[in-house]
Amino acid sequence: MHQFNDIYPFSAIVGQEQMKKALLLNAINPRIGGVLIKGEKGTAKSTAARALARLLPDRQVVEGCIFGCDPADTKGLCPDCQKRAPGLPVTMAPMRVVELPISATEDKVVGSLDIEHALKKGEKKFEPGILAQAHRNILYVDEVNLLNDHIVDVLLDAAAMGMNFIEREGVSYVHPAAFILIGTMNPEEGELRPQLLDRFGLCVDIEGIHDAETRVEVIRRRQQYEEDPESFIRAWETVESDLRDRIVRAQKLLVHVKVSDEMLKLIAQICIDMAVDGHRADITMMKTAATIAAYNGCDEVRPEDVREAAGLVLAHRMRRRPFSGQQMDQRKVEESMRRSQGAGAAAAGAHQHTHAHSHQH
Amino acid sequence: MHYFNDIYPFSAIVGQEQMKKALLLNAINPRIGGVLIKGEKGTAKSTAARALARLLPDRQVVDGCIFGCDPADTKGRCPDCQRRAPDLPVTMAPMRVVELPVSATEDKVVGSLDIERALKNGERVFEPGVLARANRNILYVDEVNLLNDHIVDVLLDAAAMGVNVVEREGISFAHPSAFILIGTMNPEEGELRPQLLDRFGLCVDIEGIHDAEMRVEVIRRRRQYESDPDAFIRSWQPEDDELRRRIIQATILLPYVVIPHEMLTMIAQICIDMAVDGHRADITMMKTAATIAAFGGRSEVREEDVREAAELVLSHRMRRQPFSEQQMDREKMEQSIQKSQQEKKEPDQQQQNPENQKPQENTMPDGSTTTVFAEGQPFRVDQKPLAAPRRIDSFRREGSGRRSVTESRDGKYVRSRIPEVIGPDIALDATIRAAAPHQNGRDGPLAVKIESSDLREKVRERKMGNTVLFVVDASGSMGAQQRMTAVKGAILSLLIDAYQKRDRVGLVVFRGTGAEILLPPTSSVELARKYMQQLPVGGKTPLAHGLSRGFEVIRREMMINKHTIPRLILISDGKANVGMGTGSPFDEAKEVAATIREAGIASFVIDSEKGFIAFGLAQAISEEMGARYLRLDDLQADKIADLVKGIQA
Secondary structure (H helix, E strand, O other), rough: OOOHHOOOOOHHOOHHHHHHHHHHHHHHOHHHEEEEEOOOOOHHHHHHHHHHHHOOEEEEEEEEOOOOOOOOOOOOOOHHHHHHHHOEEEEEEOEEEEOOOOOHHHHHHOEEHHHHHHHHEEEEEEEEOOOHHHOHHHHHHOHHHOOOHHHHHHHHHHHOOEEEEEEEEEEEEEEEEOEEEEEEOHHOOOOHHHHHHHOOOOOEOOOOOOOOOHHHHHHHHHHHHHHHHHHHHHHHHHHHHHHHHHHHHHHHHOOOOOOOOHHHHHHHHHHOOOOOOOOHHHHHHHHHHHHHHHHOOOEOOOOOHHHHHHHHOOOOOOOOEEEEOOOHHHHHOOOOOOOOHHHHHHHHHOOOOOOOOOOOO | OOOOOOOOEEEEEEEOOHHHHHHHHHOOOOOOEEEEEEOOOOOOOHHHHHHHHHHHEEEEEEOOOOOOOOOOOOOOOOOOHHHHHOOEEEEEEEEOOOEOOOOOOOHHHEEEEEEEHHHHHHHEEEEOOHHHOOOOEEEEEOOOOOOOOHHHHHHHHHHHHHHHEEEEOEEEEEEOOOOOEEEEEEEEHOOOOHHHHOOOOEEEEEEOOOOOHHHHHHHHHOOOHHHHHHHHHHHHHHHHHHHHHHHHHHHHHHHOOOOHHHHHHHHHHHHHHEEOOOOOOHHHHHHHHHHHHOOOOEEOOOOHHHHHHHHHOOOOOOOOOOOOOOOOHHHHHHHHHHHHHOOOOOOOOOOOOOOOOOEEEEEEOOEEEEEEEEOOOOOOOHHHEEEEOOOOOOOOEOOOOOOEEOOOOOEEEEEEEOOOOOOOEEEEEEEEEHHHHHHHOOOOOOOOOOOOHHEEEEEEEEOOEEEEEEEEEEEEHHHHHHHHHHHHHHHHHHHHHHHOOEEEEEEEEEOOEEEEEEEEEEEEHHHHHHHOOOOOOOOOHHHHHHHHHHHHHHHHHHHHOOOOOEEEEEEEOOOOOOOOOOHHHHHHHHHHHHHHHHHHOOOEEEEOOOOOOOOOOOHHHHHHHHEEEEEHHHOOOOOOOOOOOOOOO
């Protein structure tokens, strides 16, 4: 499972800053809900997603639990841990990247009857599937747009509430399945279903690098890596561990990050102006902005954090119009920010809403 | 059933009053028959449905009965309770929310042979399934439109009689299964079958809140909830408790609610005027109005209760006009209410909506103008000319063609059967069930001895119809003589047909300098229609781009979905004037057309040129593509009925 030696270091990926940022933000705050990486072939999409595994911080798990239950979350335990609680043995384990191959069959994804157990013992037992492994981990789907429709149905069902209900092949079972969905896709090969699209917290569009120097750097590093992976990885280890430290620091800071009413209004206004469906965009934008602030070592969300978050959150949530593409209009976001801030300042003056925090920095 | 995650409190949901009301009414009066919550993504649909579980009141049940039988109901009891009656131990238990996952297989839904008992004691004992647990409870299906057709059939069967009859694996069993169906769906992911739609007592359509203050409140509460769920739930406990108290009060009041005769007349009149099918709407409206009155603490139904009930009851029951958005015409309802009040019959003042045919013009940044035309009236399209060639291969269509049972190993495992030839797709659970009762007298190293006669194979089902891809010319020339209006009318008609057949539809549009996949093949006809409505017209005609993009989409569709029979429908006047390379644009288009023919894709060309065909360009493309050629004018008429009888490939 932990074949880290084969993984190209995250920090060694040249460019693609937005993609790397989006992945890091998810490592800091899993509640953001994953990333969809859209882009042409050969743009380090898969490399980055797999490389993230090395950076993921440890978290508490119940020792020996296949679902990796959180011992602190007494309500979110699997049936087995529930039986054993309290007094669950606790250990630390890093988050993992669990792959969902597009050829996966439904029973392997959802889980099914443990055939061996049934035949040998004549008893029914649930055999956990990929969704079980994915609990509290990253569920990674390469070429997510090629996933079979009925597998997508199952994913959607589980993602809706973070639980997997099984009523099939003679077994009834229910277990937690709250995962971070990371997917890559090449839009040339088809689009994603709207409901699945919305399940990705963030979305980044990437393309190849056009600067010659940088391109050379990409080739050079790849060559170095392939010639001697181990020493390449070793050479990058300090940078990687710095990044890992930064993630851990940001995680600690995150709980203290304040989001002022003005920022909440700004977020709501942007979402209204951009005519997104539902409220998931607002909520994700709030979480993302807070995580960006924490990543920057700041304990308060500022307008630029919201702006950056908007870029990541809205790209795939805009209503499509013919011939306008599903592109985010950055100008429109700016406009919306200006308007909301003007109104916010006026309102702050009118109400006695003027808090202690200063507005100009 | 117990839930893993904390449940967001019902009272803390911001806005969405109609949805909350509909759910509460069902908690008060289960006979209303459930709610379907339709709406865009991220609008608290699932959150609300699950949060309801906390508010459900207690009711009497037979102690220890898995079906939760009602001790007072002497006729609707399970076989076991019937045997033990009249000395049934009674206890109080709250209603529960029972989940039906979309991956469910038939055996677990209807119940099946208890494997363990069969293996250990050689007994044939019924093991109850989801339908048993759902009795007198709420059956909750998230993303109900993704449910397999076969499972839907099973649900409908049980819902119709309130009884689940099991005849399988040597077991005969019947038990009560009267449940409240609550489902959520995003219509973008496909529609629901009308029979299933009708099973939902109420239906609410919801969308995101547009008010900035309220949106902020949504975010704020979510943030509070996530940072400390326990504290958040505790702080909303008083509101939830108050709501539960009101539910209980309303439950007590409900039997005493009087429905005056005028109100019944009004209900009937509304249903007549709104042209609903059957009488379920009337009855549900009556029950709903009474429950609304009870919830309001009143013992008599008033006009406003009927009005509120009508909105909840009628929205999904209007006679199927797939693309009238199935929305309720509020004005019409008001008229109907007034009419029933006045009691005197006046001649119907038919309100004719003046068609908004005025095209909207838009100036693009580059100076060219695009125009959005209204869609023409849908007409009944003669489908024969557009029928797909029959394919002789390994799948058969069952029933009305809405579902296909595939022979391959992809698709959802829904049930099992005795195989004709033993293949690799063995259903082991079913095989073990088949073998279980015969274990006495068999020898072998395993705990379960299996013989070849026990083998069962999986029956898999995939949602699929055919795929119809529209490749639509939206160039400037289509704007002349309201042509686009007629084209939109034609596509709309074809979409309605696709909707009825549950086909997948896609939309490729070309104009200006390129083509775009406006809508990748999807089962949401609604979405296709929305895109088509907004389709602007203007610019040049890159026909080759359009065709090759369409070709790509179809090829990919065939790759992913091996069983689909794609059809490409080109709608254009054929006046290509933008090429992909350096050659003549028209010749290029013919080349791509030839490729499509060689790939064996069934295609159709609808020539949008009106009246006398002066150029015959579309026809030339059609010949190159091996397509069936039709004129837009012809499509409307019945005269081409037999035109294409021999279309079988």
